[in-house]
Amino acid sequence: MKKRSLIFLLPALVLFSCSDDPINENETETKSEISFENVEVAYPGKSGNVSDIYFAGKRLPVENIDGNLVYQGDIIFSKDMVTDQEQKLVYDKGETPSQQKSVGRTSSYWPDNIVYYAIDATLPDQTRVSDAIAHWESTTAVKFVQRSGEANYIYFTPGGGCSSYIGMIGGRQNITLASGCSTGNTIHEIGHAVGLWHEQSRVDRDSYITINFQNITSGAEHNFRTYEESGYDGSEFTSTLDFGSIMMYSSYSFSANGQPTIVKLDGSTYNAQRNGLSGGDVEGIFSMYPGETAGTTPPPTEPTPTTPEPTNPEPTYINGEYYTIAGLTVLRKKDSWFYKKDRGGWQEVVLIDGSWYFV
Ligand SMILES: [Zn+2]
Structure with missing residues (x-):
């Protein structure tokens, strides 16, 4: 279900038009053989004005680059997904809730676990996409189907960097892949498109990592705010921060001086991996898209009587979660x-x- 009640396009245009500044005019076109091993970015070498916008009812910092709203390097918001006006999520006693419901962080999943997609004919090395999709299908219950007229779909297309929208946004949504974006980067971007956020921004991340703000490229500090700080829902699908997550930034992401920007609490660095979804990723994705993984369907057996599931199981909530x-x-x-x-x-x-x- 699309909830597009957050449209304040006019003020948004005014807000962002001021960032049409000379910064980008001095840019030399970045050559495409950049590696995105440490961190995916939508516009390598480019920066823009940072402004606060509201998404899902809360404030978060986005960078306006080439007219696009970029969050944490490689996540794109379209302007009609956000507003510059604060949204209410909690009301005072006796207050009447407004009709306006905001999109939550955990909404906009793909219905029935099916993600429709198409590939731009001009995209080089399309096996990156087919390999990434094969990996997703072999490890999760998400299915990818080539689009034949469906309204909502992912479009894999060339771009200056690697980028994606979060979750199903409605209509065509691009995943851009520069030549340097690997199969692993593609798996990461598909992660965003099905609804995953970056691992290091969990609300509880300070229990696992230290951010060395002094080592971060000036102007990129906003990329390290937690969802809670930046105004996001902070719910997580797994119980601990997963250093092996394909959605985890590396220790050296956005480093200004070659020194680590993210370290473990004991000060040590870790290796980010872009080989595939981790066990923690798979677990989290399963709670978003439950079902059987393609290719592992068990052979048909004699049906065994089972205890019927309660139709409305009472959710149990754990203190501290x-x-x-x-x-x-x-x-x-x-x-x-x-x-x-x-x-x-x-x-x-x-x-x-x-x-x-x-x-
Ligand atoms: Zn990302």
Whole structure:
């Protein structure tokens, strides 16, 4: 279901038109044989004005490059997905919820686990795409079907870097692949397109890593904010940060001086990998797209009687874990719900008829 109620296009255009500055005019065209081993970027060597926009009800920093809104290097937002106006996710007691519902971080999955796609005929080395798709299909329950007229689909197309939108956005959505984008980078970008975010921005990342802000390229610091800081839902599909995730930045991403920007808590660096989905990735994707993995369908056997599943299983919530419910990321604590306001402390909230209220 598309929820496009966040359209404030006119103010957005005003907001972003000021970034049409001379920065890009001095750019020399980047040669395409760049490696994206450490981090995927949509526009290598380019930068733009950073501004705060609202997506899914909260604030996050995006960079305006060539008229596109770029988040954390390789994630693209279209202007009609965002607004410059704050959205409410939690209401005061007695307040009437507005009709306007914002898109949550965990929405916009592909229905029935089917992702439709097409490949630009001019895209070089298309085996990157077919190999990446084969990897996804052999490890997850997501299926990829060549488009034949479907409205919503991924379009693999050449570009200056590697980039993707997050989740199914409706209509055609590009995954751009420069010549230097590998099969692993393609697996990563498909991850975004089915709804995955970057691993190092988990809300609980400070329990696992230290960000060395002094080593980050000036102007790129916004790429290291957590979802909670940047205003995202912070729910995670796996319980711990996975250094092996294909969605994890490397220790040297956006480094200004060759020194690590992300280290483990003991100060050591780690190797990012772009070989394939990790076990943690597969686990997380399974909770988003449950089902059987293609190619591993068990041979038919005699049906065995099974206990029927309860039709409405009561969800169990674990204290100390984060959940995203009704578009809001909340922490379960003492069998109650808590929400962390922007730059504020935790406040108890309660869910009534699908809307959150401060207690
Ligand atoms: Zn990415």
